[in-house]
Amino acid sequence: MQKRSSDHAQGIDISHWQGTINWEQVRAAGKVFAFIKASEGSTVKDKQFLTNVQKATAAGLLVGAYHFSRATSPAGVKIEVDHFLSVVSPVTNDMKLPLVLDIETKEAGSKANIVKTVRAWVEYFKQRTGKYPMIYTFPNFIDTSLDASFGDIKLWYAYYNNDGTPINRGGWKDWEFLQYSSSGKVKGISGDVDMNEYHGSEKELRDKYDPTMVTPPPTEIDGKSPLWKETGRQWLIDELGISEDWKATDVVDIGTLGTILSRAMNNKG
Structure with a gap:
C-alpha cells in the first residue's frame, strides 16, 4: 500500500461523541473532508448526524457517512442496510x-461467517444503490476476519503506524482514505478527534468526488484576509466608491451594507 504524504488532503471522522462542532473553524484549520457517523446496527441513529452533515457541507467540507455494523449473519444484513439508507436519505444530495x-x-463469530456476512452486506447495498x-x-481485523475477496472495494484504512509503508493486506493493495490517529486536536472541536487523509491532493479529491463544486475558501486565520475577500474589497472600492479605509476583515454592519446596496442599485440604474 502507499505511504502517507504531506501533499494529501486532510480530514476527520466524527460522531455525536464530539458534541457541538464549529465547522467553520474546522474548515479554517485546513480540513477538507469529514466522515460522519449515521447509524449503528439495525435501530441506532446518531443524534447529531443530520446537523453535522448540513453544517459541515455549508462550511465547504466534502462529507461522507458511515454505518457501524452489528450484523451476526448474512440473514441480518438487509435490515442494517435498509436502516442505514433510511437515515442518510434526507441528506443524500x-x-x-x-x-x-x-x-x-x-x-x-468465525472468519467464514464474517466473510459471508460482510459479502452479503456489500452485495445487498449494491442492489439498493447501484454501487x-x-x-x-x-x-x-483484515488478517483474522476477512479474505482477499474484498479487494475490489475501496478501503478506508485505520493504520496508526506512520513510520513505514503499510503492507498489502487481504485483497487490498492501496487505500482510498487513511485514519492515522484517534487523538487529534482540531480547532472547533472539543477533545480528541480521529484524523484522516485522502490518497491525493485536495484538488484530486474534489475532482474525483465533486468536480462541479466551486470550492469555498477557508475563513481567514489569525486576522489575515484570504485573497477572495481582498479582491472583493478592491472591487467595492473601484466600482462603488467605498472608502479605502474599509478593510476586508471589518465586520459589515447594517450601515455599511445599506451603503453598498444603495450604490449598487444606483450604478445598476
Missing part, C-alpha cells in the same frame, strides 16, 4: 464522499 460500512467487531460501499477496517 449533500454527501459527495462514499457511504461506508464500518466493520471492526466480530458479532458474526459498493467503502469498507472501514483495521489491520488485525
Whole structure:
C-alpha cells in the first residue's frame, strides 16, 4: 500500500461523541473532508448526524457517512442496510464522499461467517444503490476476519503506524482514505478527534468526488484576509466608491451594507 504524504488532503471522522462542532473553524484549520457517523446496527441513529452533515457541507467540507455494523449473519444484513439508507436519505444530495460500512467487531463469530456476512452486506447495498460501499477496517481485523475477496472495494484504512509503508493486506493493495490517529486536536472541536487523509491532493479529491463544486475558501486565520475577500474589497472600492479605509476583515454592519446596496442599485440604474 502507499505511504502517507504531506501533499494529501486532510480530514476527520466524527460522531455525536464530539458534541457541538464549529465547522467553520474546522474548515479554517485546513480540513477538507469529514466522515460522519449515521447509524449503528439495525435501530441506532446518531443524534447529531443530520446537523453535522448540513453544517459541515455549508462550511465547504466534502462529507461522507458511515454505518457501524452489528450484523451476526448474512440473514441480518438487509435490515442494517435498509436502516442505514433510511437515515442518510434526507441528506443524500449533500454527501459527495462514499457511504461506508464500518466493520471492526466480530458479532458474526468465525472468519467464514464474517466473510459471508460482510459479502452479503456489500452485495445487498449494491442492489439498493447501484454501487459498493467503502469498507472501514483495521489491520488485525483484515488478517483474522476477512479474505482477499474484498479487494475490489475501496478501503478506508485505520493504520496508526506512520513510520513505514503499510503492507498489502487481504485483497487490498492501496487505500482510498487513511485514519492515522484517534487523538487529534482540531480547532472547533472539543477533545480528541480521529484524523484522516485522502490518497491525493485536495484538488484530486474534489475532482474525483465533486468536480462541479466551486470550492469555498477557508475563513481567514489569525486576522489575515484570504485573497477572495481582498479582491472583493478592491472591487467595492473601484466600482462603488467605498472608502479605502474599509478593510476586508471589518465586520459589515447594517450601515455599511445599506451603503453598498444603495450604490449598487444606483450604478445598476
